[in-house]
Amino acid sequence: MLTVQEMDSAGAVIAPDVSRLDAASSIKLREEVFPMVDKSLSRLILDLKSVDFVDSSGLGVMVGLLKKIGTQGDLIICNLQPSVAATFKLSRMDRVFRICPDVDAAKAMLERTA
Amino acid sequence: MSDNDFLSLKIDSRISEVRRAATWFRDISTDVDEKITAECELALVEALTNIVEHGYKEEAGHDIILRIRNGDGAIDFIVEDFGSPIPTEALKRSEGALDFDPLDLLNLPTGGMGLALIKEVMDRFDYSTEDRKNRLSMHKSKDSVTLQ
Numbered sequence: 636m637l638t639v640q641e642m643d644s645a646g647a648v649i650a651p652d653v654s655r656l657d658a659a660s661s662i663k664l665r666e667e668v669f670p671m672v673d674k675s676l677s678r679l680i681l682d683l684k685s686v687d688f689v690d691s692s693g694l695g696v697m698v699g700l701l702k703k704i705g706t707q708g709d710l711i712i713c714n715l716q717p718s719v720a721a722t723f724k725l726s727r728m729d730r731v732f733r734i735c736p737d738v739d740a741a742k743a744m745l746e747r748t749a
Numbered sequence: 750m751s752d753n754d755f756l757s758l759k760i761d762s763r764i765s766e767v768r769r770a771a772t773w774f775r776d777i778s779t780d781v782d783e784k785i786t787a788e789c790e791l792a793l794v795e796a797l798t799n800i801v802e803h804g805y806k807e808e809a810g811h812d813i814i815l816r817i818r819n820g821d822g823a824i825d826f827i828v829e830d831f832g833s834p835i836p837t838e839a840l841k842r843s844e845g846a847l848d849f850d851p852l853d854l855l856n857l858p859t860g861g862m863g864l865a866l867i868k869e870v871m872d873r874f875d876y877s878t879e880d881r882k883n884r885l886s887m888h889k890s891k892d893s894v895t896l897q
Contacts, residue, residue: 658802659765659767688794690798690863691798692798695862698857698859702855718783724896725788725895726847727847731851
């Protein structure tokens with residue numbers, strides 16, 4: 636379900652290979668990504684380029700991931716499709732997450748905050 | 750417009766069926782503005798997921814009946830099920846579910862946002878239970894995009 640590109644020992648770009656992050660798929664995302672944080676990956680870029688629908692279940696897993704990383708790392712989300720960006724805004728999650736237009740911008744933001 | 754204008758779909762109480770219902774909704778609303786369709790799809794998915802997860806506690810084999818009217822100026826949804834009704838407290842709690850402090854990491858919500866999102870995007874939301882049948886109805890005018 637995931638394409639993972641490690642950047643360094645603590646960072647990775649994670650791209651879910653699904654078009655919908657809903658109750659069905661967000662559980663799998665949680666099962667795959669949370670163990671990565673347990674294994675010391677704490678600077679993550681979540682690339683949502685393939686995702687064109689997110690519901691509250693998907694948002695909940697992303698908030699859970701943000702909480703799990705906590706203050707010891709970073710989570711940046713990028714490549715929001717217009718419908719997904721709308722759901723972030725409707726749910727006020729656009730004020731919670733750091734959001735970048737693409738992976739390069741997300742990497743630059745990670746470097747600035749390293 | 751009459752009840753005859755409603756199209757019906759019966760789905761089983763499984764999460765995978767929620768996607769089938771969303772696809773069906775999109776198939777019968779191809780003439781509707783994409784932003785309106787997307788907001789309605791979000792509300793529909795939240796409503797059905799809530800029934801599967803909480804009303805039927807993820808137990809398959811129960812009916813959920815969906816009726817949709819794609820009218821001239823509005824879209825109407827009626828969703829009926831026979832599971833546990835949404836508790837009154839949960840309906841009340843949803844009022845403030847999106848009023849969180851975005852900087853308060855510990856208290857950010859990881860759940861309980863579904864009903865709030867429905868109310869956010871739909872013009873009308875009604876919920877009732879009678880003779881063990883729960884009835885959720887939603888209405889959205891085709892010219893009321895929540896996010897312009």
